[in-house]
Amino acid sequence: MIKRLIVHIDEEKCDGCGACVDACAEGAIQIVNGRAKLVDEIYCDGLGACLGSCPKEAITIVETEAVPFNEEETKKHLEFLKSHSTPSCECHSFAKNHKLPNWPIQLKLVSVNAPFLKNCNLLIAADCTAFSYADFHSDIRKDKKLIIACPKLDDAKLYMEKLTDIFKLNNIKSVTVLRMAVPCCGGLTWIVKEALKLSDKDITLSEKLIDIDGTMKIY
Known part of the structure; x- marks a missing residue:
């Protein structure tokens, strides 16, 4: 553990829109039970590319004790996400040349005030x-x-x-x-x-x- 900058997500503010998932190039953020989650500290580089994507301002960068960012493990993680990205009701796959109008789309995950x-x-x-x-x-x-x-x-x-x-x-x-x-x-x-x-x-x-x-x- 070292003291470093890392993403913090306020679950009370988060409405699960998923914009931060798209903004995170390392795949460190995923939607879990309708809220954005930092899936593992080793995937977060702390640079905050996701900050401007959140319409609820639920994401901040904090300095705290955390596991160091691991570039090699992040690459493996991204490859895993890529290889397991198949068309289903809860993924970003959609017809070629057509963008989804919103995210999430599964009713279980949609916030009532999205x-x-x-x-x-x-x-x-x-x-x-x-x-x-x-x-x-x-x-x-x-x-x-x-x-x-x-x-x-x-x-x-x-x-x-x-x-x-x-x-x-x-x-x-x-x-x-x-x-x-x-x-x-x-x-x-x-x-x-x-x-x-x-x-x-x-x-x-x-x-x-x-x-x-x-x-x-x-x-």
Whole structure:
């Protein structure tokens, strides 16, 4: 242990937006349980490249006793992150030439007062839809902020409560639910409708269905 400069993250201020993750070239910061975390002191060089990225000013540089920065271990860490970066519901992978409009996108990780939710048109998409519909980004996600969720595998009650708070706390202009045309996926629309009722907000709601052959279902 030596006395040196290192990143400190105030978890009370952090809303889990993930901007600092992109700004950290060493991969020292990751989103864990909806909050930014310094995953290991040896990956942080203390230079503070992430400081200006945080909209909540939750990141500071402090001088304290810490494990020395290890450049070799950091290189290995970055290679590991690169090799394990595969398309999934909780990673930065997305269709070529299309940037995600916000981060995080998984409903579990999204803060109910995340800045990107203010005055937005919101797309709530079932996890499988982006993998099933080739024009997801250009055709459906365009001009919308994105949240993804799975009504079958995730906690429906938790999602209903969280969406209720999101609708209450933010001036959401419209909500689009995108789901697969299979019975289990219908729960997503039900969750959103119930959350809208509980929030007592009059927000325009629309629903789009993707068939299992990857086409938009007309109904």
